[in-house]
Amino acid sequence: xxxxxxxxxxxxxxxxxxxxxxxxxxxxxxxxxxxxxxxxxxxxxxxxxxxxxxxxxxxxxxxxxxxxxxxxxxxxxxxxxxxxxxxxxxxxxxxxxxxxxxxxxxxxxxxx
Amino acid sequence: xxxxxxxxxxxxxxxxxxxxxxxxxxxxxxxxxxxxxxxxxxxxxxxxxxxxxxxxxxxxxxxxxxxxxxxxxxxxxxxxxxxxxxxxxxxxxxxxxxxxxxxxxxxxxxxxxxx
Numbered sequence: 443x444x445x446x447x448x449x450x451x452x453x454x455x456x457x458x459x460x461x462x463x464x465x466x467x468x469x470x471x472x473x474x475x476x477x478x479x480x481x482x483x484x485x486x487x488x489x490x491x492x493x494x495x496x497x498x499x500x501x502x503x504x505x506x507x508x509x510x511x512x513x514x515x516x517x518x519x520x521x522x523x524x525x526x527x528x529x530x531x532x533x534x535x536x537x538x539x540x541x542x543x544x545x546x547x548x549x550x551x552x553x554x
Numbered sequence: 555x556x557x558x559x560x561x562x563x564x565x566x567x568x569x570x571x572x573x574x575x576x577x578x579x580x581x582x583x584x585x586x587x588x589x590x591x592x593x594x595x596x597x598x599x600x601x602x603x604x605x606x607x608x609x610x611x612x613x614x615x616x617x618x619x620x621x622x623x624x625x626x627x628x629x630x631x632x633x634x635x636x637x638x639x640x641x642x643x644x645x646x647x648x649x650x651x652x653x654x655x656x657x658x659x660x661x662x663x664x665x666x667x668x669x
Contacts, residue, residue: 476657485647485660
């Protein structure tokens with residue numbers, strides 16, 4: 443039972459354009475969400491988080507949007523840069539567990 | 555600030571052999587996690603420690619996997635005996651506390667190949 447889903451295994455975007463990575467979840471008890479970026483041969487690196495009390499969180503070029511009714515979150519990268527090329531994982535945790543369930547990842551390729 | 559350290563980075567063993575991985579978390583982080591990441595999948599939590607006590611090991615295959623965190627700092631994860639399906643990257647992560655949604659910081663991982 444995949445509670446956190448990233449249905450797009452890969453995405454290609456031109457440099458300077460917007461990258462939108464999507465994540466869906468099934469467990470309504472999830473209330474904290476993270477995005478991680480992973481380069482080859484490295485561990486995942488924390489990127490941005492959002493709590494369920496918010497519907498948007500921004501950090502520089504990165505913005506995460508949360509739609510609780512749709513159980514959907516998205517990561518927007520504007521403008522996209524070649525250095526953003528990596529695998530992006532979303533992760534979710536539920537109140538009282540603080541255990542993260544990860545999605546399968548989306549490989550982003552930003553074309554110069 | 556030094557990051558999460560893991561060793562070895564790569565390991566190749568034959569099935570039925572044993573293997574051990576080591577992790578040193580970020581200084582001051584009370585919570586330590588071991589994840590298994592199979593190719594094409596997201597990391598899956600195996601075990602979570604708070605200091606030297608186990609918070610969650612519900613997904614640890616206890617018939618072959620064991621983990622310990624002596625003195626609440628370093629941790630080792632052992633597999634004995636290994637199976638082909640254990641081939642994966644084993645990630646260690648740490649965070650300040652477990653009972654709040656603090657971000658987790660990951661080490662580079664150990665890539666295990668079981669032949």
